[in-house]
Amino acid sequence: MKTRAAVAWEANKPLTIETINLDGPRAGEVLVEIMATGVCHTDAYTLSGLDSEGKFPAILGHEGAGIVREVGAGVTSVRPGDHVIPLYTPECRQCKTCLSQRSNLCTAIRSTQGQGLMPDSTSRFSCSDETVFHYMGTSTFSNFTVLPEIAVAKVREDAPFDKICYIGCGVTTGVGAVIHTAKVWPGANVVVFGLGGIGLNVIQAARMVGADKIIGVDLNPSKVAMAKKFGMTHFVNPDEVGRDKVVEAIVDLTGGGADFSFECIGNVHTMRQALECCHRGWGESIVIGVAPSGAEISTRPFQLVTGRVWKGSAFGGARGRTDVPKIVDWYMEGKINIDDLITHTMPLEEINTAFDLMHEGKSIRSVVVF
Numbered sequence: 001m002k003t004r005a006a007v008a009w010e011a012n013k014p015l016t017i018e019t020i021n022l023d024g025p026r027a028g029e030v031l032v033e034i035m036a037t038g039v040c041h042t043d044a045y046t047l048s049g050l051d052s053e054g055k056f057p058a059i060l061g062h063e064g065a066g067i068v069r070e071v072g073a074g075v076t077s078v079r080p081g082d083h084v085i086p087l088y089t090p091e092c093r094q095c096k097t098c099l100s101q102r103s104n105l106c107t108a109i110r111s112t113q114g115q116g117l118m119p120d121s122t123s124r125f126s127c128s129d130e131t132v133f134h135y136m137g138t139s140t141f142s143n144f145t146v147l148p149e150i151a152v153a154k155v156r157e158d159a160p161f162d163k164i165c166y167i168g169c170g171v172t173t174g175v176g177a178v179i180h181t182a183k184v185w186p187g188a189n190v191v192v193f194g195l196g197g198i199g200l201n202v203i204q205a206a207r208m209v210g211a212d213k214i215i216g217v218d219l220n221p222s223k224v225a226m227a228k229k230f231g232m233t234h235f236v237n238p239d240e241v242g243r244d245k246v247v248e249a250i251v252d253l254t255g256g257g258a259d260f261s262f263e264c265i266g267n268v269h270t271m272r273q274a275l276e277c278c279h280r281g282w283g284e285s286i287v288i289g290v291a292p293s294g295a296e297i298s299t300r301p302f303q304l305v306t307g308r309v310w311k312g313s314a315f316g317g318a319r320g321r322t323d324v325p326k327i328v329d330w331y332m333e334g335k336i337n338i339d340d341l342i343t344h345t346m347p348l349e350e351i352n353t354a355f356d357l358m359h360e361g362k363s364i365r366s367v368v369v370f
């Protein structure tokens with residue numbers, strides 16, 4: 001079939017809207033009509049050329065929601081008409097990791113996914129005979145996309161696509177990092193580096209679980225109003241306190257250091273600050289931000305010897321097919337706020353504006369509606 005999609009032909013070039021070829025779903029795969037997709041900073045990161053797994057040309061996008069239109073042979077868990085959220089972290093429920101119940105990082109299709117291919121090592125996308133790669137196994141910047149059955153979460157049908165698409169990455173990543181990865185306790189002091197589409201979801205989850213101080217750190221003061229609305233109690237602007245005084249400022253504010261910190265920027269310097277502002281003996285720092293290929297983190301080992309813990313979180317530690325439908329329920333029950341974080345909505349033709357707004361610091365989330 002033909003489908004309309006935004007194609008990333010090469011790094012650092014605007015996406016172009018094309019009518020491309022899409023092969024139908026093979027065994028174990030489903031065809032999904034994407035109704036809406038968010039634009040996450042990770043899409044911009046890959047487009048910047050700094051992603052070691054970035055391949056071009058590709059259809060980017062990993063924060064979508066849509067409707068199953070066709071299923072391949074052997075598919076049993078979804079059928080045409082089902083509403084789904086694509087999962088860049090699938091859940092096969094059979095691999096060593098899924099069976100371990102210790103991690104959400106399902107390994108069933110990770111290697112082909114990182115090569116921009118479907119599990120049978122081929123692509124379903126092409127444009128004028130040229131292969132176009134998949135991205136993160138999802139490619140939601142296409143009106144129709146093909147996904148492995150294990151990479152879709154079936155969700156309730158009364159949930160609006162233009163809001164729940166954000167659960168496909170940002171909401172689950174931020175909320176999940178608090179509840180699954182860190183397991184933040186009531187009364188904890190929490191610090192959030194980066195008040196963007198991920199950091200604000202960390203903030204709303206920290207408030208939800210009853211955190212005490214919720215301290216936000218950002219260079220952009222225009223993020224403060226929204227962060228306060230979501231639960232931020234204190235703000236640290238590194239340009240005001242001094243970029244080398246951020247740790248000191250947080251240790252002062254928390255009376256000794258944070259119980260939990262979350263790095264939601266993707267900068268190795270702020271990752272170090274996030275660890276070092278944690279409380280001696282028990283403070284845990286969770287790395288969420290994705291740093292450029294080749295970047296490395298460092299700290300004095302003494303920071304770890306004296307009890308601080310450095311952890312990472314992918315997709316908020318959530319098991320997609322199990323946890324994503326529950327997060328959709330939380331949204332529908334008014335337990336989490338998604339609507340206010342979606343600051344811009346646009347048609348596919350204007351998708352490059354979403355990247356511009358993100359780089360200019362003017363949006364929290366832009367959502368493309370097909």
Ligand code: NAD
Nearest residue numbers: 041042194195196197198218219265266288289290314315
């Ligand atoms: P965003 O652009 O919406 O937000 C980033 C925020 O960081 C902005 O408010 C910006 O002003 C602030 N910032 C930038 N540099 C700063 C600095 N030096 N000090 C303080 N603040 C600074 O991005 P997002 O969509 O929220 O994504 C945040 C990061 O999380 C990205 O690296 C993204 O790739 C990553 N991410 C990771 C996962 C995961 O599963 N681990 C999932 C989604 C996104």
Ligand code: AHE
Nearest residue numbers: 040042051052053089169290293314315
């Ligand atoms: N391809 C990158 C890795 C990027 C990365 O860490 N991705 C996160 C999700 S970001 C969503 O916005 C993730 O889930 N990682 C676990 C995994 O298996 O990719 C690189 O640097 O090579």
Ligand code: ZN
Nearest residue numbers: 040042169170
């Ligand atoms: Zn993302």
